[in-house]
Amino acid sequence: MKKTLALLTALAFAAAAEAHQTNVGALQIIHAHIAAPAEGAQSAAAYMDILNTGPTAERLLGVEVGFASAALSGTVVDANGVASMGPLEAVDLPPGSSVALEPGGLHVMLMGLTRALAVGDELPGTLVFEHQGRVEVEFVVDAPGAMGD
Helix, strand or coil: CHHHHHHHHHHHHHHHHHCCEEEECCEEEEEEEEECCCCCCCEEEEEEEEEECCCCCEEEEEEEECCCEEEEEEEEECCCCCEEEEECCCEEECCCEEEEECCCCCEEEEECCCCCCCCCCEEEEEEEECCCEEEEEEEEEECCCCCCC
16 A cells, blocks of 8 residues: 555656646646657647636737747638638637647647757747737657647
8 A cells, every 4th residue: 555655656746747837927838848759750749738817818829939930720610611720820718717739639830840859858939928928938848648748
């Protein structure tokens, strides 16, 4: 029983070490990360959770990084009702809500990578919000399929 409790405690601390968070104003940006792309890949995807604890709506307008061209992306529906992944103008963050940027949904496309991305790398980036303005974050490169991916 003691060994099981010790193992569970160690796992909880390891998970906490994996996640990181940036708080600014009413926003919490939780575990901004990039799924490590295959060697030689020219694109990757970034994910995070954003919590808006404030009483007013916010919008994520864009993401800037120095190692690629970044664009908000998600499901768009054309005039014929066909859904596909494509660029988004913004991501709405209603008051008192959270939005997940995750595989298969909203995410940040990183195109034209100018450097290799290795698991464990920490790369600076800037999230641009309508009201909060520019928020500096660190993107951690996670193994594909890691927690949060």
